[in-house]
Amino acid sequence: MVSGLAAVLGRILATALPGTASRGSTTLIVVIGAYLLVVILLGTCIFVPSVVLGRARQSFRRRVQANPVLRTAVEDDLATWRDPHGTASYGPL
Structure with missing residues (x-):
């Protein structure tokens, strides 16, 4: 995700580099x-x-086991x- 967004931003800035230089x-x-x-x-x-x-x-x-x-x-x-959807295990565990 980061590399894709960095590439898009890099392409946009690459068009401005000649004028900036x-x-x-x-x-x-x-x-x-x-x-x-x-970047x-x-x-x-992300x-x-x-x-x-x-x-x-x-x-x-670990916190549950220690406390x-x-x-x-x-x-x-x-x-x-109780599971609202019927098949999920208990929340955080």
Whole structure:
């Protein structure tokens, strides 16, 4: 996703590079720097949340095993929880 969006943005900025280069090297450096910052921002906004969400269930299971109060609360919730669709397992576990 990040590489695809970076490629699209790169193509758009590539059309502006000849005109930017004629204005001076400082302007060219600013445009390239802005592009790199946007790519880093894209990577951060897309990659970091996916990693956190990917590990959330595992992290929650460790917390449930380590904290007896949380474990009791989850077990109480499990006793009354019913799947609204009929086939799913219990929520976070």
